[in-house]
Amino acid sequence: DGGITQSPKYLFRKEGQNVTLSCEQNLNHDAMYWYRQDPGQGLRLIYYSQIVNDFQKGDIAEGYSVSREKKESFPLTVTSAQKNPTAFYLCASSGLARPGGEQFFGPGTRLTVL
Amino acid sequence: AQTVTQSQPEMSVQEAETVTLSCTYDTSESDYYLFWYKQPPSRQMILVIRQEAYKQQNATENRFSVNFQKAAKSFSLKISDSQLGDAAMYFCAYRSSGNTGKLIFGQGTTLQVKP
Numbered sequence: 001d002g003g004i005t006q007s008p009k010y011l012f013r014k015e016g017q018n019v020t021l022s023c024e025q026n027l028n029h030d031a032m033y034w035y036r037q038d039p040g041q042g043l044r045l046i047y048y049s050q051i052v053n054d055f056q057k058g059d060i061a062e063g064y065s066v067s068r069e070k071k072e073s074f075p076l077t078v079t080s081a082q083k084n085p086t087a088f089y090l091c092a093s094s095g096l097a098r099p100g101g102e103q104f105f106g107p108g109t110r111l112t113v114l
Numbered sequence: 115a116q117t118v119t120q121s122q123p124e125m126s127v128q129e130a131e132t133v134t135l136s137c138t139y140d141t142s143e144s145d146y147y148l149f150w151y152k153q154p155p156s157r158q159m160i161l162v163i164r165q166e167a168y169k170q171q172n173a174t175e176n177r178f179s180v181n182f183q184k185a186a187k188s189f190s191l192k193i194s195d196s197q198l199g200d201a202a203m204y205f206c207a208y209r210s211s212g213n214t215g216k217l218i219f220g221q222g223t224t225l226q227v228k229p
Contacts, residue, residue, distance in 0.1 A: 031214070031215045033215075033216070033217075040123070040221075040222070041221060041222070042118075042120075042205060042219040042220055042221045042222050043205070043217075043219045044219075045216060045217075048214065048215075048216060050213070050214060050215070056214075058216075088157065090159065092159075092217075094215040096213050096215055099211065100147035100164070100166055100209060100211070101215070102149055102161045102164055103215065103217055104161075105158065105159035107156075107157070107158055108157050108158075
C-alpha cells in the first residue's frame, strides 16, 4: 500500500546529542515536509523540499537540518543547537502536479529529551 | 503573510447532534485552497474536506460540510449526526496557489463527543 512511514515511533535523546528522524514515502510525491507539533498547538513547518537535492527553511528551522538525496526519503536531524526539542514530529508529502493537492501525513515520531 | 485562526480551543457535542467548528484566515491572495484535517488520539492526521477558493459551492463529504465565506475569510466545518469516532483535534489549514504546497495551520479545536 502507498503511504508514508516514519521511524522510530518514540525517540529519546540525551542533552547534547544529535538524532535523526526517518521519513519515507512511496507515493511518488515531489514535495516533502517536516512539521513540529507541541501540546495543544498547531503544526509548525520546519523544512520542506520540492525536489531532490533542494530544500527550504520553514518557520522554525533553527537547530534542525535535512537532506533530500532521494525522492522517497527526507530525514530530519535534530541537532544539539535545538534548545527545546521535545515535541511530536510529523512528516508529510504532496504531489505538486495537481493544483491544490492535499498533504498526506506519516504517523509521527515522539521525541523526548532526557 | 497568511494566518489561520481557530478561536475555539475546545468544543463538545452530544452524539447524533450537529456541531460547527470555526476558522478564519487572512490573505491577500485571490486563489488558494482550504482544508480541514482531523487528528484522533492516534495522532494520525487525516484529511476531512477540501475547498477551492474559486468555487462558490461549499464542499461536502458525507456528514461533513463547510460554510465557505470568501469575502469574510471564514471557513467553518459542520459535522452532522456526530459519532463517537468524530472525537479528535481538528485543524483548519490554508494553502496558497503557488507550487510549494506549503500548508499554514490553525491552532486546532479539540472536539469531545458525549454519548
